[in-house]
Amino acid sequence: MSNSLLKLDQVEAYIQKFHILQGVSFDVKRGGVTVLLGRNGAGKTTTLRTIMGLNQVSKGTITYNDENIGNLPTHQIANKGIGYVPEDQGIFSDLTVGENMRVAMKKEDEGTTKRMEWVLELFPDLKKFWKKPGGALSGGQKQMLAIARAYVNENELLLIDEPSKGLAPIIVDKVTESIEQMKEDTTILLVEQNFMMASKIGNQFFIIDDGKTVHEGQMEELKQDKLLMKKYLGIA
Amino acid sequence: MEAILETKDLSIAFGGHVAVDSVSVQISEKKFTSIIGPNGAGKTTFFNLLSGQLSPTKGSVYFKGQDITKLRTTDRTRIGIGRSFQITNVFPNLTVLENVRLAVQSQAKVRYQMIAHFLHYKRFEQKAHELLERVYLNDKASSIAVNLAHGEKRKLEIAMLLALETELLLLDEPTAGMSLEEVPAIIEVIKEIKRQEDRTIVLIEHKMDMIMDMSDEVLVLFHGELIAQGTPEEIVENETVQSAYLGGSYNEQQLT
Amino acid sequence: ACNDSDDASGSSGSSEGSTEGTSEGSSEDAAGEDTQETIKIGVLASLTGALEAYGDQTKKGFELGLDYATDGTMEVAGKKIEVFFEDTETDPTVARQKAIGLLEDQEVDFLVGSSSSGDTLAVTPLAEEYEKIMVVEPAAADSITGSEYNDYIFRTARNSAQDAVAAAASIAGEGVKIATLAPDYSFGHDGVAAFVAAAENLGADIVHEEYADQAATDFTANIQKIIESDPDYLYVVWAGANSPWNQISDMRLQEQGISITTGAPDIAALATMSQLVGMEGFTLYYHTLPDNEVNDWLVKEHAERFDGAVPDLFTPGGMSAAISIVEALKQNDGDADSATLIDIMEGMSFETPKGTMTFRPEDHQALQEMYSITLEESDDVDYPVPVLNRVLTPEETAPPIMNQ
Amino acid sequence: MNIRNVEKSTWIFIIIGLLLFIVPFIVTGRSMQFIIIQIFIFAIFAMSYDILLGFTGIISFGHVMFFGIGAYSTAIVMDRMDATVMSFFIAILVAVVIASIVSFIVGALTLRLKSHFYAMLTLALAGLFLVAAEKWRSLTGGNDGFTFGLPEILRDSHHLYVLCLVSLILLFFGLRRFTKSPFGRVLMAIRENEARTESLGYKVLHYKVIASVAAGVVASIAGVLYALSLRFVNTGVFATDLTIDVLLMTIIGGVGTLVGPILGAGLVELAHHWLSGLSEVHWIFERWIILYGTVYILVVIFFPLGIIGTLQSKFMNRPIKGLREHRKTAGK
Amino acid sequence: MDLIISLTVNGLATGMLIFLLAAGLTLIFGLMSVLNFAHGGLFIWGAYTGVWSFQMTGSFIVGIIVAIITGLLLGLVTERLIIRPVYGNHIQQILITLGFMLVMQEFIKVVFGPDQKAVFPPEILQGSFLVGDIVLIKYRLFIIAVGLLIFIVSSLILKRTRVGLIVRAGVMNKEMVQSLGINIKLVFMLVFMVGAAMAALSGIMHAVYSGVIYAEMGLEFSILAFIVVVIGGMGSFSGSLFAAILVGLAQAFMAYYVPALSLAVNMLLMTVVLIFRPQGLFGKG
Numbered sequence A: 001m002s003n004s005l006l007k008l009d010q011v012e013a014y015i016q017k018f019h020i021l022q023g024v025s026f027d028v029k030r031g032g033v034t035v036l037l038g039r040n041g042a043g044k045t046t047t048l049r050t051i052m053g054l055n056q057v058s059k060g061t062i063t064y065n066d067e068n069i070g071n072l073p074t075h076q077i078a079n080k081g082i083g084y085v086p087e088d089q090g091i092f093s094d095l096t097v098g099e100n101m102r103v104a105m106k107k108e109d110e111g112t113t114k115r116m117e118w119v120l121e122l123f124p125d126l127k128k129f130w131k132k133p134g135g136a137l138s139g140g141q142k143q144m145l146a147i148a149r150a151y152v153n154e155n156e157l158l159l160i161d162e163p164s165k166g167l168a169p170i171i172v173d174k175v176t177e178s179i180e181q182m183k184e185d186t187t188i189l190l191v192e193q194n195f196m197m198a199s200k201i202g203n204q205f206f207i208i209d210d211g212k213t214v215h216e217g218q219m220e221e222l223k224q225d226k227l228l229m230k231k232y233l234g235i236a
Numbered sequence B: 001m002e003a004i005l006e007t008k009d010l011s012i013a014f015g016g017h018v019a020v021d022s023v024s025v026q027i028s029e030k031k032f033t034s035i036i037g038p039n040g041a042g043k044t045t046f047f048n049l050l051s052g053q054l055s056p057t058k059g060s061v062y063f064k065g066q067d068i069t070k071l072r073t074t075d076r077t078r079i080g081i082g083r084s085f086q087i088t089n090v091f092p093n094l095t096v097l098e099n100v101r102l103a104v105q106s107q108a109k110v111r112y113q114m115i116a117h118f119l120h121y122k123r124f125e126q127k128a129h130e131l132l133e134r135v136y137l138n139d140k141a142s143s144i145a146v147n148l149a150h151g152e153k154r155k156l157e158i159a160m161l162l163a164l165e166t167e168l169l170l171l172d173e174p175t176a177g178m179s180l181e182e183v184p185a186i187i188e189v190i191k192e193i194k195r196q197e198d199r200t201i202v203l204i205e206h207k208m209d210m211i212m213d214m215s216d217e218v219l220v221l222f223h224g225e226l227i228a229q230g231t232p233e234e235i236v237e238n239e240t241v242q243s244a245y246l247g248g249s250y251n252e253q254q255l256t
Numbered sequence C: 001a002c003n004d005s006d007d008a009s010g011s012s013g014s015s016e017g018s019t020e021g022t023s024e025g026s027s028e029d030a031a032g033e034d035t036q037e038t039i040k041i042g043v044l045a046s047l048t049g050a051l052e053a054y055g056d057q058t059k060k061g062f063e064l065g066l067d068y069a070t071d072g073t074m075e076v077a078g079k080k081i082e083v084f085f086e087d088t089e090t091d092p093t094v095a096r097q098k099a100i101g102l103l104e105d106q107e108v109d110f111l112v113g114s115s116s117s118g119d120t121l122a123v124t125p126l127a128e129e130y131e132k133i134m135v136v137e138p139a140a141a142d143s144i145t146g147s148e149y150n151d152y153i154f155r156t157a158r159n160s161a162q163d164a165v166a167a168a169a170s171i172a173g174e175g176v177k178i179a180t181l182a183p184d185y186s187f188g189h190d191g192v193a194a195f196v197a198a199a200e201n202l203g204a205d206i207v208h209e210e211y212a213d214q215a216a217t218d219f220t221a222n223i224q225k226i227i228e229s230d231p232d233y234l235y236v237v238w239a240g241a242n243s244p245w246n247q248i249s250d251m252r253l254q255e256q257g258i259s260i261t262t263g264a265p266d267i268a269a270l271a272t273m274s275q276l277v278g279m280e281g282f283t284l285y286y287h288t289l290p291d292n293e294v295n296d297w298l299v300k301e302h303a304e305r306f307d308g309a310v311p312d313l314f315t316p317g318g319m320s321a322a323i324s325i326v327e328a329l330k331q332n333d334g335d336a337d338s339a340t341l342i343d344i345m346e347g348m349s350f351e352t353p354k355g356t357m358t359f360r361p362e363d364h365q366a367l368q369e370m371y372s373i374t375l376e377e378s379d380d381v382d383y384p385v386p387v388l389n390r391v392l393t394p395e396e397t398a399p400p401i402m403n404q
Numbered sequence D: 001m002n003i004r005n006v007e008k009s010t011w012i013f014i015i016i017g018l019l020l021f022i023v024p025f026i027v028t029g030r031s032m033q034f035i036i037i038q039i040f041i042f043a044i045f046a047m048s049y050d051i052l053l054g055f056t057g058i059i060s061f062g063h064v065m066f067f068g069i070g071a072y073s074t075a076i077v078m079d080r081m082d083a084t085v086m087s088f089f090i091a092i093l094v095a096v097v098i099a100s101i102v103s104f105i106v107g108a109l110t111l112r113l114k115s116h117f118y119a120m121l122t123l124a125l126a127g128l129f130l131v132a133a134e135k136w137r138s139l140t141g142g143n144d145g146f147t148f149g150l151p152e153i154l155r156d157s158h159h160l161y162v163l164c165l166v167s168l169i170l171l172f173f174g175l176r177r178f179t180k181s182p183f184g185r186v187l188m189a190i191r192e193n194e195a196r197t198e199s200l201g202y203k204v205l206h207y208k209v210i211a212s213v214a215a216g217v218v219a220s221i222a223g224v225l226y227a228l229s230l231r232f233v234n235t236g237v238f239a240t241d242l243t244i245d246v247l248l249m250t251i252i253g254g255v256g257t258l259v260g261p262i263l264g265a266g267l268v269e270l271a272h273h274w275l276s277g278l279s280e281v282h283w284i285f286e287r288w289i290i291l292y293g294t295v296y297i298l299v300v301i302f303f304p305l306g307i308i309g310t311l312q313s314k315f316m317n318r319p320i321k322g323l324r325e326h327r328k329t330a331g332k
Numbered sequence E: 001m002d003l004i005i006s007l008t009v010n011g012l013a014t015g016m017l018i019f020l021l022a023a024g025l026t027l028i029f030g031l032m033s034v035l036n037f038a039h040g041g042l043f044i045w046g047a048y049t050g051v052w053s054f055q056m057t058g059s060f061i062v063g064i065i066v067a068i069i070t071g072l073l074l075g076l077v078t079e080r081l082i083i084r085p086v087y088g089n090h091i092q093q094i095l096i097t098l099g100f101m102l103v104m105q106e107f108i109k110v111v112f113g114p115d116q117k118a119v120f121p122p123e124i125l126q127g128s129f130l131v132g133d134i135v136l137i138k139y140r141l142f143i144i145a146v147g148l149l150i151f152i153v154s155s156l157i158l159k160r161t162r163v164g165l166i167v168r169a170g171v172m173n174k175e176m177v178q179s180l181g182i183n184i185k186l187v188f189m190l191v192f193m194v195g196a197a198m199a200a201l202s203g204i205m206h207a208v209y210s211g212v213i214y215a216e217m218g219l220e221f222s223i224l225a226f227i228v229v230v231i232g233g234m235g236s237f238s239g240s241l242f243a244a245i246l247v248g249l250a251q252a253f254m255a256y257y258v259p260a261l262s263l264a265v266n267m268l269l270m271t272v273v274l275i276f277r278p279q280g281l282f283g284k285g
C-alpha cells in the first residue's frame, strides 16, 4: 500500500458550461491533516465535490487507495470510507436531529455507538435538541450537526469544508481538538478560512487559485513564509 | 445618547425552549453595537424579533420611540430596519445584478408600478452596479446567484442590505465563510459606513478581532439572556464570557 | 372492426367512379351544381374517449342503414351519397369545430349525431344557421327537441322522456309504490321528472326520489333511503360505467320485496347486471326483440360484416337515421333543399329495425316502439338477456311535447 | 416613448401580430378558422395561467373557474337579454367583475396555503363551481348546457376572428409590459424567495393578490370569447380537464415566457387536430392519443424548459464548451 | 342506530378502498414529492391485468398477484423512463406524467378493447352477511382487512427501517444523501415500484368492488387519491388512512343526511380541512 491515500492528477471539471477546475493536482498522504486554501471562488468547494463524485471529472484522474474513483457514483465513493461535511451543511431540515443522525449512520455496530457517544459529548447541544427539526437549529448548531454526521461513521478519509464557519470560538477549539484526535486513524482533507485553526492542525497544505493548484508545502513553512501568505491568502 | 432601538422584556419560546429570555436593551443611535454569545444563545432569534421575522411571546420592541412589536417585516424594513441573514438568503435564479436591483427598487419606493418598463429606471441599475463594486462583486454581476461560491453569496447579501439604505443595519455574521483576503475589505466597507456616522450598526460575529476592532459596545447573550453589556475591553475581561464563550485559544491568540 | 374507418373514406372515394346516370364530366362549371349530384352527409359521433362504444354503434348502424335504404347502391334518386364520419371526442368544442368543417369545407347536406347531448347542443344552432337538416342520434336530452329546438332538428333517437314513459308503462299501475334512483345531473333529473309524470298518470304512487353522485364509490346511503321508503318498485335511471347494480344486489333489495326496473343498456353494460336477472324493465332495443324485416336484415347483415357480432343498443338508431334521410330524399326526388325536406319529414313515417317510426310534426321527435322486457339468464351468452314481455307502441310511449 | 427604445422582440411580435390579420384571407376554411380562433382563446387563457405559474410561482389546479365564470356570464347575459352588442359589453363587465371578486378571495388564500395545498384547494373551489353549475339548473341548464343567440356582427366568423386576435394582441402586450414592469420584477422575486422579498420591503400578499386578480380577469375574458365562439355553454367550461389542458399549453411553450403559452396553445390545438385527423389515414391511428401523449413526453425530454424556454436558454448564453461533450469524452 | 352502524361500516369500507388507492400515492407524491398524474394509469393496468388473469385462471389470488407484478414492472419502467429525469421539478412532472397517463390509458384500449368489462367477485366473497338488520357485504369486509393489512405493514416498514427517512432526506437534499453512502436512485426506484404496485393492487380491488372496469376510470380516481393524500398531510400513512376514512364516512353520511350536497362532499371536505388546517390533518406546520 502506498503512502498516498488520495491523489488528484490534473483534474478538470465543469459546472454547467463553466470551466471551474482547470488542473487541480495534489496528493493527500495517509494520516494527518491536509489543508486546501484559496480565496473565495477559487474552486476549493468544487474540488471536494468533484472528489465526492458530485461533479463530473472531465479530465484527469482521482486515485483513492490506488483505485481510480473519478466518475464513480457518489454513494460508492462514500462507501469506500470517505466522509463529507459540505460547505452548506446539507442538513435535512424537516428531519429531527436524531433522524439526521440516523440517516447518516451506515452501520449500527459497537463502533458506531461509541463514536456517537463521543460526538454527543463533543457537541452536547445536539443531544439537547435531539428531537428538534434540523431546520430550526441555530447556524452554529447546524454546523455541529453536519460535522457530527460525518464523525459517527468510521472513515478512512474525511473531507471537511469550512468547519469553523459560524462557530463560537470555544466550539472552534473543540472541533480543532476533535480533528486532532481523529487524525490518528483518519486522514483529513480540510478547507478552512480560519487561518489560526488551519495552521494549528494542518500538516501539509495546497493552495488553489482560479481552479488550479498553485502551491503546496508543509504548514510549518507557510506560517513562516509571509510573502506566500500575502500573495495567495492576502494576509500578512 | 439617544437610543434608536429599544427592547423591553423581549422573549420568545419555541415549544418549551426559551430562545430569547426577557432581553431589555437600548441600542444607541449611530453607534456600532456587537452581539456575541455561544452557538444557540439566541442571537439570530433576537435579530428575527427585531426585524419582524418572528413575533415575541412576550415583551416589545421600540424603534425611535415607536412601538413596532406588531409591525410586519415589510413595514419594519420600510421604516428603516434592514438586515442580512446568517444563512445566505438571496434570489437564487435571478442574476446578481437583479438581486441588488430589486433592493434598490424597493428603497426607491417603486413598488406597484406596473405600466412602465423596468429598464426605464436606469438609475436603479447604475446604483446596483455601484453597490456590487463596493463589495467586490462587479465581475459577477450577470452570474445567476445560485452559482456563486459561498463567500460570493455573502458579499451579495451585504450589497442587498446596503441598497436598502436603512438607518439601522442588522448584520448576522456577514463575513462567515469569506476568505481571509476579503474579510478586511468587507470590514473596510462596514467601517466606511461607520465613519459616515449616519447609521446604526448591530453586528453578530464570532470573529473576536473584528468585534474588538469595531464595536462601541458589546452585548453578550447566553442561553437567551443578556448577561453582560459593555465596551469590548470590559467584555473580554468578563469571566463568564471567557470560560463559556471564548475558551482557551482566544487568550492564546492574544498572547502570541 | 379495425378497418371501418378505411371503409368510410374508401366507399366515398370509390363510389365516385362507379356512379351511373350522373353527368360527372360537366361538373367543373359550378360548384353549386356539383353538390346537386351528390348528397353529402356528415356524421358526428364519439369515436374515441369514454363514449367510444356508442359512437361505434352509431357509425356501423348508419353505414348499414344507407346500404339497406339504397339497396346497396349508395344512391338515391340517381344521386350518390357520400358520408363523412367525424369524431367529436365527446367535447363540444371539437364537435362544433368538426361540424363547421363538415358544413363549410365538405358542404354536407345533412348532419347526423351525436353520442353526447352536450356535443349535440353545441351543434344544433349550426344546423339552423346553415339551414341544413340535422338528424339527432343517439343523444337523448329532452332539451334538444324541447327548449333548444329549432326547425332543422329531427331526432330518430328516443329522448329521456320516452324512456321514462316506457318505463312507466312497464311497471306503473293503480296504487303501485315506486321509488327512483338517478344520477345527480341533468340526465337523471330529466329522466325522473318525465317518469314521475308518466307514472302518476297511470295511477302509481312515487314514494321517493333519490339522486346519487354518478361517480360515487358507495351507494349504501342512497339505497338505504330507498329501502326505508318501502316501495314496490325501484326505477333506476343510469348511464355510464360506474353503476350501482352490485350494491343494489348486495343490499338485498330484491329479497326485501323491492323489484328493480330500469332501461336495459348495451351489451357490455348488461354484462355487469347479472345480479338483476328477473328484473322487469324496458329497453329501446335488443336484437331479438323487434319482429320485422328490417331488423332481420340488420341482424343478419351485421353478423356477416362484423365477425358474427349482433347489433347493439344504438346500432338500429344509426340505421334509422340513415333510413329517414334516404326516405325523405326519395320523396323529394333527391333534392336536398332543406325547406321542402322539412315539410316532407314532418309527420313522415319510415320503416326501421324498431318498426315504423314517425317524426312528430310538432317537435320532430320520432315516435317509436319500445320494449317491455324481463332480464333472463341465457345459455348462449354470458350476460343476462332481455326477453320480450310486450311491445310498447309508439303512441303509448309518446313523450310530452316540450318545445312550446 | 422613443421608437428606437423599443426592443427588437417587440417589433417581431408586432409583425407576427399583423401577419395574423391576413390569415383569414389565406385560410378560408371556416373550420380551420375556428381552430385558429380556439388557439387565440386558449392562448389568452394560457397566458393568464403563466402570470400565476411562470411569474409568481403559484400552481393552481382550479384556474378553469375563471374561464367558466367568463363563459357562463356571457352565455347567461346573452340568453336573458337581447342579442345586442350592448349586452355583449354587459356580459364582459359581469364576467370581469365576478372574476375579480373571486380571484381576489382565492388569491388571498395564498397567504395561508403553501404550494400543493394551495393547488388542491383551488382544485376544490373549481370543483365547487362545477357542482354549482350542475345543480343550479334554472340558471345554467345543468350539464347539457344551453345555446344562445349573438348579435349579428359577432356571428360572422371573420369578425370573431378579428375580435379574438385583437384581444390576444392587446392582452399579450399588456401582460408583457405588466411582467416587465418593476411590479413584474417583484413577482419574479416572490417566485424565487418569498421571505426575502418581504424583508426587502415588499408586501408579498398584495403582489400575489394582484397577480391572481390579473390572471383571473384575463382568464375570464378567454372564457367570454370561448362562449362566443361556441354560442353554447355547458358545465364542461368548469371541468378540470381544461385546467390541465391550459397547464400543459403553458408548460409546453415555456413557463414564464408569455410567448411560450401562446405557442403552446397553438401546438396543443394543432397537434390535437392533426393527430386526430390521422385516424382517417390509417386505422392504426385510431389510437392517435398515444401519439399525442408521446408528444408531451418528448417535449419534456428535448425541451425541458418548454419550447421557448429551452430556445431562450440555448440562444441567450451560448455555452463556452458543452458539458455533454465533455462527459462523453470523460466516459471513454 | 342500525342505520348509523350500517352507514359507518360501509363508509369505512369506501374509506379503505380509497386508502388503498391513496397508499401508493402517499409514497410517490407524499413522500417522494412526485406529482404523478400517471398514478391512475398504474391503477387501471393493475385492474385490467389482474381481472384478466383472474378470469383466465379463476383464481382471485392469481389476479391479485398478477396485478402486483404488473404494478412493479410498470413502476420500474415508469420510474426509469418517465420520472427519473424530472425529480424535483414539479412542472415537468405534470407534463410528462400526464403524457404517460394518456399513453397508458389508450394502450388499455389497444390491448383489452375499448368496451367496459364486467367483473364479479370470487365465489367466497360474493353476497353479504345479515347481522340483525345490518347488511355486511363480504367483499367490503375483505377490503377493510386488506386495507388494514397494507396500512400496518407499510407503517411498520416506515417506522422500523430507515427507508422513510432516507426518502424524505433524499427529497430535501439528494446529494447529501448520496454523500452519506446511500444509493438514492435505487431507493427511489424501489419505493416508486412499491407505490406503483399499491396502485395496481387497488386497481384490482376496486375493479371487483365496482363490478366493472373501463379505461377512463384511472384519472377519475387518481384525483380522489390526490385529495386524500393532501388532506392527510402528505406522506404519512396514518394521515392518508384517516383522511380516506373521513372521505368515505363523509360521503356515506352526506348522501344520507344532506343529499343535496353529496356531489360536492369531497371538495367541501377538502376546502374546509385546508382552510382550517392548511398543512393537512397530519401535516406538521
Ligand SMILES: Nc1ncnc2c1ncn2[C@@H]1O[C@H](COP(=O)(O)OP(=O)(O)OP(=O)(O)O)[C@@H](O)[C@H]1O
Pocket: A015, A016, A018, A020, A038, A039, A040, A041, A042, A043, A044, A045, A046, A047, A087, B146, B147, B148, B149, B150, B151, B152, B177, B178, B179
Ligand atoms: N453551479 C455553478 N454554476 C456556475 N458557476 C459556479 C457554480 N458553482 C460554483 N461556481 C463558480 O465556481 C467558482 C468556484 O466555486 P467554489 O464554490 O468551488 O469556490 P470556493 O473556493 O469554495 O469559494 P468559497 O471560499 O467562497 O467557498 C466560483 O467562481 C463560483 O462562482
Ligand SMILES: Nc1ncnc2c1ncn2[C@@H]1O[C@H](COP(=O)(O)OP(=O)(O)OP(=O)(O)O)[C@@H](O)[C@H]1O
Pocket: A129, A132, A136, A137, A138, A139, A140, A141, A166, A168, B014, B019, B037, B038, B039, B040, B041, B042, B043, B044, B045, B046, B086
Ligand atoms: N424556528 C425555531 N424553532 C425552534 N427552535 C428554534 C427556532 N429558531 C431557533 N431555535 C432555537 O433557538 C435557539 C437560538 O437560536 P439562534 O439561531 O438564535 O442562535 P444563535 O445565537 O444565532 O446561534 P449561532 O451563533 O449558532 O448562529 C437555538 O437553540 C435554536 O435551536
Ligand SMILES: [Mg+2]
Pocket: A044, A045, A046, A087, B149, B150, B151
Ligand atoms: Mg467554498
Ligand SMILES: [Mg+2]
Pocket: A138, A139, A140, B043, B044, B045, B086
Ligand atoms: Mg445565529
